[in-house]
Amino acid sequence: MxxxxxxxxxxxxxxxxxxxxxxxxxxxxxxxxxxxxxxxPDPVGEPVPYTGPAKSLETTLFQTSNTLFIAAWKRADMTGRLHKLDSRTFTLFVPTDDAMKAAGWTLGKINTTLPDTLNALLAYYIADRNVAPASLATIKGNIALASLRTSADVPEYSIASPYTYLLFTGIHKDSLWMNGYPVSKWGNAIESTSGTLYTINRMLPLPQMDMLAYLQSDERFSFYLEACRINDSLYIEKNPWYNTQQTLTLLNPNPKYGGQYTLFAPTNEAFKKSGLQSIEDIRALACRTLPIGDAHNDEESYYVDPLTSLDSILLPHKMNFQGESGPYNPSGKPAHPAFFYNDLLDNTAISGMMLRLGQVGSSRPLMFNLEFTSKNGQVYVRRQGAKVAPMPLVQHDIQVLNGVIHVLNDGLLVP
Incomplete structure (x- = not known):
């Protein structure tokens, strides 16, 4: 034992x-x-004092004189909404009391409006990330900011994948511009611990129509729409499933496309000044390239889509935008090549800008084959290398759900 x-x-x-x-x-x-x-090691010298912002975005807002926006904010419980979001920093664009009154938003109306309605109203003025003034000052032209306002009522969108309203924001000369409007003098930003607040002197109109609806509402563009219809019919006859080069479908917003884009819409007068006096002339031009060829790889092994003679007109006017074919930024999100007037005045890099990288065995690099100049605040455009004189934009910054429209009346963007 x-x-x-x-x-x-x-x-x-x-x-x-x-x-x-x-x-x-x-x-x-x-x-x-x-x-x-x-x-x-033991610290050496005196502590470096913190000189950055010390107040939250809400506290910063409540200390401004924008009483109507603040009243709407409280009634809509925007603070509660922001706390539920994944983002923790925001950019807030706050209309002044005068701006809100000019748009019909008095204190009496705010106090009798449903909180959900006010929530949607204010969401359009909140971007889902912080853009500090020092960062914005380095950008030529605009940056596309996603607002908190969304909609499932836009065709092709849904509750699961809603449409997002964008704020195209930049500095032009001494002013802050948004969606084609000067909204305030530059230099009034207030930074906080959770974002930046910009006071603006006007409320922004919410885009209501898409490109197709706008063009259909104006007889000046009947030639252009018929040119699109004729050209699309040739591709549909070739292959009903082939929609890469179709134009009418691109005039409607679609979450599958590479974001919002720019259309230089030619009037009927522009067609006539370029020698196309009637719809029959447009149809005759379209038929010159029949039958449409087949897609193939060229001598450099790039994939080439078939084109019609009308494409030589239609593609430049939409800046070669091709929907599902791009453009996307490196993160896989749409790049939104929607350029407003202040973009065209200030951002010289847009002329000939690369729209999409190419890849051997796939598509060629896609470029903006337009060049822009300005004189005395007027923007002029023509095809790169064209012999014709640059043409002025007779109307600009028509914001629609899927981008922005500028109007040409002096001719078409031909080589």
Whole structure:
């Protein structure tokens, strides 16, 4: 009996000493890993004071004189909404009291409006990330900011994948511009711990129509719409499933496309000044390239889509935008090549800008084959390398759900 107890005690002691040895080895390893330079030195000199913003975005807002926006904010419980979002920083564009009154938003109306309605109203003036004034000042032209306002009522969109209203924001000369409007003098931004607040002097109209609806509402564009219809019918006859080069479908917003884009819409007068006096002339031009060829790889192994003679007109007017074929930024989100008037005045890089990278075995690099110039605040446009004189935009910054329309009346964008 004593022998068994001794054996058991010996085994227990052996395990105990083994554990102690293992712990000792690890302790030696940890001690040897510590070096003198790993020890944090004592601080030298005086502490550097924090000079950044100290107040939250809500506190910063409530200390401004924009009483009507603040009243709407409180009634809509926008603070509660922001706290539920994944984003923790925002850019807030706050209309002044005069701006809200001019749009019909008095205190009496605000106090009798449903909170959900006010929530939607204010959401249009909140971007889902912080754009500090120092960052915005470095950008030529506009940056596309996603607002918190969305809609599932736009065709092709849904509750699961809603349409997002955008704020195209930038600096032109000494003013802040949004969606083609000067909204305030530059320099009144207030930074906070959770975002930046810009006070603006006007409320922004919400786009209501898409490109197709707008063009259909104006007889000036009947030639252009018929040219699109004729050209699309040729592709549909070739292959009903082939829609890469179709134009009418692109005039409607669609979440599958590469975001919002720019259309230089030619009037009927523009067609006539370029020699196309009637719909019959447009149809005759379209038929010159029949039958349409097949897609193929060219001598450099790039994939080439078939084109018609009308494409030589239609593609430049939509800046070669091709829907599902791009453009997307590196994160996979739509790039939104929608350029407002202040973009065209200030951002010289738009002329000949690359729309999409090419890839051997796939599509060629896609470029904006237009060039823009300006004189005395007037923007002029023509095809790159064209012999014709640049043409002025007779109307500009018509914002629609899927981009922006500028109007040409002096001719078509021909080579």
């Amino acid at each position: 004593n022998k068994k107890m001794c054996a058991r005690t010996l085994r227990n002691n052996t395990k105990y000493y083994q554990r102690m040895c293992i712990c000792a080895v690890w302790l030696i390893v940890l001690i040897s890993a510590c070096r003198k330079q790993d020890i944090e």
